[in-house]
Amino acid sequence: EVRLVDSGGALVKPGGSLRLSCEASGFIFESYPMNWVRQAPGKGLERVASINTRGAYTYYLDSVKGRFTISRDNGKNSLYLQMTSLRVDDTAVYYCARDVVGSTMVDYWGQGTLVTVSS
Amino acid sequence: SSELSQDPAVLSVALGQTVRITCQGDSLSNYFASWYQQRPGQAPVLIVHGKNIRSSGVPDRFSGSSSGTTASLTITGARAEDEADYYCNSRDSTYQVIFGGGTKLTVL
Numbered sequence: 001e002v003r004l005v006d007s008g009g010a011l012v013k014p015g016g017s018l019r020l021s022c023e024a025s026g027f028i029f030e031s032y033p034m035n036w037v038r039q040a041p042g043k044g045l046e047r048v049a050s051i052n053t054r055g056a057y058t059y060y061l062d063s064v065k066g067r068f069t070i071s072r073d074n075g076k077n078s079l080y081l082q083m084t085s086l087r088v089d090d091t092a093v094y095y096c097a098r099d100v101v102g103s104t105m106v107d108y109w110g111q112g113t114l115v116t117v118s119s
Numbered sequence: 120s121s122e123l124s125q126d127p128a129v130l131s132v133a134l135g136q137t138v139r140i141t142c143q144g145d146s147l148s149n150y151f152a153s154w155y156q157q158r159p160g161q162a163p164v165l166i167v168h169g170k171n172i173r174s175s176g177v178p179d180r181f182s183g184s185s186s187g188t189t190a191s192l193t194i195t196g197a198r199a200e201d202e203a204d205y206y207c208n209s210r211d212s213t214y215q216v217i218f219g220g221g222t223k224l225t226v227l
Contacts, residue, residue, distance in 0.1 A: 005143055008167045008199055013183070035216055037218075044206065044219075044220050045163065045208075045218040046153075046218065047215060047216045047217065047224060049154065050215055050216065057196040059213060059215050060160075095162055095163075099216065103150075103151070103153070103168060103169060104150045104151060104152060104168065104208055104209050104210055104216070105152070105153045105165060105168045105169075106155075106163075106165065106208065106216055107168075107174075108165075109162040109163055109164070110162065111162055
């Protein structure tokens with residue numbers, strides 16, 4: 001069974017930092033590109049960052065470039081999102097999600113972890 | 120283009136009525152959209168992808184279609200348990216995932 005378990009969300013002050021983690025199981029993690037997708041309260045889905053299978057290529061939403069870093073450890077079946085200089089508008093539930101090359105599918109999602117940026 | 124326009128944003132239908140949600144964007148001339156259902160407090164779930172392929176366990180009242188730059192999700196005979204938010208997605212010019220703005224469906 002494919003499983004993605006997100007963790008690391010917390011209440012943090014503006015300007016602070018946080019590291020999210022996603023532990024994958026039930027599939028060959030190193031074979032899939034991965035995404036972090038967020039959802040602000042009452043809003044829609046927004047892809048924040050993505051990474052290819054080996055971690056050599058990363059892509060970011062313009063508003064998080066230079067502040068967020070996506071990475072992965074294929075040996076530990078884990079995906080990470082290092083977030084710095086956090087802003088109030090980064091407040092959201094963050095989901096890790098598995099990408100399927102050759103389609104538009106994001107076929108499996110973590111349960112989400114809540115990041116709240118507030119003073 | 121890196122945008123998907125999803126309509127309507129809000130939709131209320133009677134039990135048993137047919138629902139149609141559309142998703143429009145230039146990228147849809149190159150890709151089949153995927154569709155997700157999200158119930159309150161839960162993560163999105165993939166329900167339809169490719170050329171009208173339903174995920175395992177998804178009832179056949181859900182169907183997807185495509186024409187030009189527009190993709191559609193149809194629910195034939197909406198049920199109370201279909202009340203949820205629905206999202207389409209495609210890929211942008213750099214092959215990154217993009218999402219439509221979502222449709223909030225209420226079944227009365």
